[in-house]
Amino acid sequence: MNPLFFPEILKKLKRGPQVVLPKDIGVILAYSGVGKNSLVVDAGAGSGWLAISLANIAKRVVSYEWREEFAELAERNAKKAGVEGSLEIKRKNVLEGIDEKEADLVTLDLADSDKAVARAHAALRKGGMVFGYLPHVEQAKRFFDACATAGFSDIQMLEAIHRNYLVREAGVRPENTGLTHTAYLVFGTKK
């Protein structure tokens, strides 16, 4: 199987088993339209890959992480990636409340992300988006339903599948084996 591809900013970072991969980070970036003027709230930081990718682009990213071990790993990774000026790791459980207001995007990658959806709605500006990263169908359905309950519009659930190709003298063909699933991606817009 082909090694996974990582951009320069992520290449040297330490990672746990469950980082959000570039395949899915790309969907978050493109669907949210996050840009250099954006304020983003992220939870939980984990090893910080998604938060760092967002901080490489956005004006400011606040990433919630109540587990000290991960908070420190995320901060070390942010320094290595050179984005520590735009990224604050906040030692707090996002389920206890989001301090930021008028955020452009809230990204949620927790075991119980659906429980944070109402707080995400409160923290977002009109037109802002919530995103959930959900490995199982049942979680994705719960998150989708929580978005509807919290008042989000244009809620959608999707998967991003990448097919990598071998290009050689013998000819072109997709790799024989590869990554076939990471997570379902759910987006909602605050109208």
Added chain:
Amino acid sequence: MNPLFFPEILKKLKRGPQVVLPKDIGVILAYSGVGKNSLVVDAGAGSGWLAISLANIAKRVVSYEWREEFAELAERNAKKAGVEGSLEIKRKNVLEGIDEKEADLVTLDLADSDKAVARAHAALRKGGMVFGYLPHVEQAKRFFDACATAGFSDIQMLEAIHRNYLVREAGVRPENTGLTHTAYLVFGTKK
């Protein structure tokens, strides 16, 4: 079929039949690691969707477009999207040369993108990336080979496939019909 999803910045823009869609824009953003300090060269502008998505993030984007009609459309779209401060539409055929130096990313979406690969290499900084958007396998193969000839490393070809889900009382399932192909995506890194 589900309507395609577009972020706020693209939603109101005019588009021709061949714009690069968010599905593929996301891969470019995530794989290149383009950020708020980046310099990006793009060609051709077309209706400007990719250039605008990049200008929403990067410090500066220069998009080559020698066809006056498209150059004007791209400029109008850039104003509507509010990114005209970061995006220059340059009336010039990229095959005649790239003026910029030390670019972080060069994105190519031309009928004969492979012919611009050597110029892209010259315009990039060390560690910078070239990207090609190529509808047919044969074009993608030619672009891939041109990257090797021009001295690029870590050349890779892939497709991004999105599966959209219906989430309803009756249950969860993928849409019955949908978008099944746009283009092959090829990336190379200047080492």
Added chain:
Amino acid sequence: MNPLFFPEILKKLKRGPQVVLPKDIGVILAYSGVGKNSLVVDAGAGSGWLAISLANIAKRVVSYEWREEFAELAERNAKKAGVEGSLEIKRKNVLEGIDEKEADLVTLDLADSDKAVARAHAALRKGGMVFGYLPHVEQAKRFFDACATAGFSDIQMLEAIHRNYLVREAGVRPENTGLTHTAYLVFGTKK
């Protein structure tokens, strides 16, 4: 979008909106290993496409259909396809019992296929397989669980996705749009 492909035996048949397509029929044939000596039980017949495809191969197929309208349609289609000698349409609700014994394969395509799984187990020979055709994830999960409860082994759930290609002077590429989902396929083996 490309027209769907049908083999000679199915081409001239009438079809309702929900026939099992060759894409999925192929998985049933290959995974079950059904052959010219096989006894197959099918329910419900619907317009008979799956039953006819099986009867083209197996020694004998008994297809349950309690709705007279569909039973007649399936019989007419069987005659057109020339397989009426191997296919019996039985006017009976499969949930009320399966008369056959030592079947090699039981195929279920009902709104509540999970309720027929125990009866399928009783009708099968050792080594025989049950198959469920289930459009929604939740149905597929219920069917999967019902297979476990009924004592089936090697239970598996999968989807079959076909990508159709355009091959032209301009080059080779997948179709731009197409069929992206029909149903989840679940198989269990009686050990």
Added chain:
Amino acid sequence: MNPLFFPEILKKLKRGPQVVLPKDIGVILAYSGVGKNSLVVDAGAGSGWLAISLANIAKRVVSYEWREEFAELAERNAKKAGVEGSLEIKRKNVLEGIDEKEADLVTLDLADSDKAVARAHAALRKGGMVFGYLPHVEQAKRFFDACATAGFSDIQMLEAIHRNYLVREAGVRPENTGLTHTAYLVFGTKK
């Protein structure tokens, strides 16, 4: 990664590295409409998996194999599978000619399958189909073009992709890694 699934008739057979898998065998069965009255020509036999799967269904299968080692392996496998009564392994290179006439299906899995297409056309009945199993795009294109040259109609090229699911207490999701490519499948019909 999930172990590949094989039906009873294939489970105990020896296999080389390049057998046609049930995923693709299913497409051949469903698209060709091969049945218990069919005559099938196959080449090359290899370890005999495709030929055996066809012989489990068809009245008669003749599989060409000029390499003695593989011819013997295919014959041993046919006996183990119990289909030796319907399957003849013919020691002959199919490129030197097909002896059978009025075949319903000719399946080709050779390094240079495109060179056998004209002979396949001659061996088929009107309405019969040729099938090619082609790992690389370029081979598939050559085979497709050879079908057009030989006078075949309704020529089509496709891939079959299976997604396997994990169904557990924690929830339902596709396997994280898996088989992502075997071969392009090309079919043509003699009109």
